Amino acid sequence: MSGRNWHAFRDVAPEDLPRPDLNPYLKLHREWGPPVLTASQALDFKGRWAAAFDRDAPLHVEIGPGNGFHLAGMAKKHPEWNWLGIEIRYKRVILCAKKIGVAGVGAQARICRYDAWWLDNLFDRGEIAGLYINHPDPWKKDADENKRLLSPFIAAWAARALRPGAPLRIKTDHRPNIDRMIESMAGLPLRLVRRTDDVRANGYPWPTEDDVVTNYESKFHKRGEPIFAMLAERVEGPAPDLDNQHPARGSGPLAEDAPEAPEGDDQA
Numbered sequence: 001m002s003g004r005n006w007h008a009f010r011d012v013a014p015e016d017l018p019r020p021d022l023n024p025y026l027k028l029h030r031e032w033g034p035p036v037l038t039a040s041q042a043l044d045f046k047g048r049w050a051a052a053f054d055r056d057a058p059l060h061v062e063i064g065p066g067n068g069f070h071l072a073g074m075a076k077k078h079p080e081w082n083w084l085g086i087e088i089r090y091k092r093v094i095l096c097a098k099k100i101g102v103a104g105v106g107a108q109a110r111i112c113r114y115d116a117w118w119l120d121n122l123f124d125r126g127e128i129a130g131l132y133i134n135h136p137d138p139w140k141k142d143a144d145e146n147k148r149l150l151s152p153f154i155a156a157w158a159a160r161a162l163r164p165g166a167p168l169r170i171k172t173d174h175r176p177n178i179d180r181m182i183e184s185m186a187g188l189p190l191r192l193v194r195r196t197d198d199v200r201a202n203g204y205p206w207p208t209e210d211d212v213v214t215n216y217e218s219k220f221h222k223r224g225e226p227i228f229a230m231l232a233e234r235v236e237g238p239a240p241d242l243d244n245q246h247p248a249r250g251s252g253p254l255a256e257d258a259p260e261a262p263e264g265d266d267q268a
């Protein structure tokens, strides 16, 4: 134990903040209603996610969906599955909600404001049928190592939360992300199916028609920079234990309960 504050992730009420109006999206996300879920609402669905959709269907989860192009687009391609986005930034939660509305996928898609470092509190073992992580923040400096989402902690969590046969798909503009994730999977019941070091040249590790280009992906495409991708599969085997004291919990700007500063509209 390093002396950090190990409280679980939770909602913050605007009135509990010194400047409640700093980020208008905090209040908005609490008032929006479906498809938006607050952290408190989401925690109540652990082990019974079908109730959040009013229908029983395999649960597919995207971590950090940003503006929601991929989440809403994939929900449109696969209406037979339930789709849940986990996003820490209030404004992006609202952007996702709008994309879900425009795409007409409100029956099969939800967006939850939650911190990925506490996902084990949100899902039971084997509850997820597919997991997607697109362009996670790279945190390139060594000093930020503990903030990198693609890590042994997330690999172990994924091995617990995914059911056998479930795919894990990752796309990134930062090659070390893929290398680290593959290293992190060693000894876990996760099998690398295929990796691609330039999706434009070599295609995705999954059928192209079964994909939606994300906002960050199109930015890197426009700059002519390569996109890296990997497909893994949860295989049979015991779920690992988790390190409940991972340093990213309760630390770092994105994991705090305070609202982020208002940002520009580039994600719109």
Ligand SMILES: C[S@@+](CC[C@H](N)C(=O)[O-])C[C@H]1O[C@@H](n2cnc3c(N)ncnc32)[C@H](O)[C@@H]1O
Pocket: 063, 064, 065, 066, 067, 086, 087, 088, 089, 092, 114, 115, 116, 117, 133, 134, 135, 136, 137, 214, 215, 216, 217, 254, 255
């Ligand atoms: C670089 S953006 C990529 C957005 C989108 N996936 C795309 O490809 O366009 C990373 C996203 O992850 C979200 N994120 C970062 N840390 C997170 C955390 N701990 N929990 C949930 N979401 C997080 C950010 O708010 C942001 O939307």
